[in-house]
Every structure is written in structure tokens, then in C-alpha cells.
Amino acid sequence: EVQLVESGGSLVQPGGSLRLSCAASGFIFSDYWMNWVRQAPGKGLEWVANIKQDGSEKNYLDSVKGRFTISRDNAENSLYLQMNSLRAEDTAVYYCARSPGSLGYWGQGTLVTVSS
């Protein structure tokens, strides 16, 4: 059974940093592109970033470029999102989701709140 479990969300002050993790199981992690998608409270879905199977290609939403870094550890079956210079508008539930193409599997999400 495919499982994606996010962790690392918390309350952080504006300008602060946070690292999210996503533990994957039930499939060959190194075979798949992986994504981060977020959802602000009461709002819609917003794709944030994705990373190729071997980590050689990464894509980002414009508003997070230069602040967020996606990475993965295929030996540990884990996906990460390093978030720096956090802003209030980054407040959201962050989901990891598996590609290719459409997002067939999602984790349950982890809440990041940016507030003073």
C-alpha cells in the first residue's frame, strides 16, 4: 500500500525557516517524480515544487523560488522541503504527492503557520 506521511509543520515567525519531510513507503520511491502542493486555510490547491527521480531536475512556483528548496534522499525514501524567509502568505497545509503526471497519491498534510 502506498503511504506518504508528512511531518515538520509548526508555528514559525515571519522570516523564519522550517524543513518539511515526507516519508514514503509501499512503492519504489526512486522511480517517481515527487511534488509538494499547499493549501491555505479555506482556499484552493497550489502546486509548490517538484523533483525528478534522481534529483537532477527541480521546478518551483515563482513565489517560492530562491526561498524554498526541494530535495530527496532515495536511500531513506524521503522527500524534503526546506523553507526559508517564510512569509504570512506561506501559511498552509503542505502535502507531498506522487507523480508521474497526475498526482495519484497524497499524504495527509502538515500545517505550517507563519505568524508573530
Add this chain to the structure above:
Amino acid sequence: EIVLTQSPGTLSLSPGERATLSCRASQSVSKNYLAWYQQEPGQAPRLLIYGASSRATGIPDRFTGSGSGTDFTLTISRLEPEDFAVYYCHQYGSSPRTFGQGTKVEIK
């Protein structure tokens, strides 16, 4: 960036009725790489349709996706109680991937 516009914002229907949800893209979606997701309150989204018209594993056949280019439709033939939720379209044919703003299907 491809902007996806969903209509209507809210659809008020009764169980057993037919639901028709629209998703219009600001430019053609490459290879019709258009997906639909269902999201219930407090839950992660669930993939329903990919490639505009292919049903994901385990999705009932009352869900049908259609369309191409810039105009796509999700049809729910007969609404079941569990179908009342928010639905999002998503294009993954070009970067950045984008989502529509969602259509809420509520009980009338």
C-alpha cells in the same frame, strides 16, 4: 502560466441528480494533461480523472471526464451522498502545474 477557471463556484443539487462541472484553460493544455480531484473537508485530495478522460483506479463509472484543448468537463451522472465535496481541475502538461479554484457541490 496556464490559468484554469472552474465554473460554477458552487453547485446546489439533490442526491440522484446529474452534476456538470466546467474547467476552462487560458491556453491549450498540452497533450490534454488535465486531471480532476475530489476533496472532502479535512482530507487530502483524491484523484478521479487523469488525461482528461481516464478514470483512476477504483473510481466509480458515474464519474466521467471529457474535453480537450481549453475546455474540459467533469460529469457525475447520479449524485451519491458521498459525492458532495469540492472538485478541482489540474493541468500538468506545462510548468508550473496549476489548479482551478474549485467547484463546491453541495446538497440542495
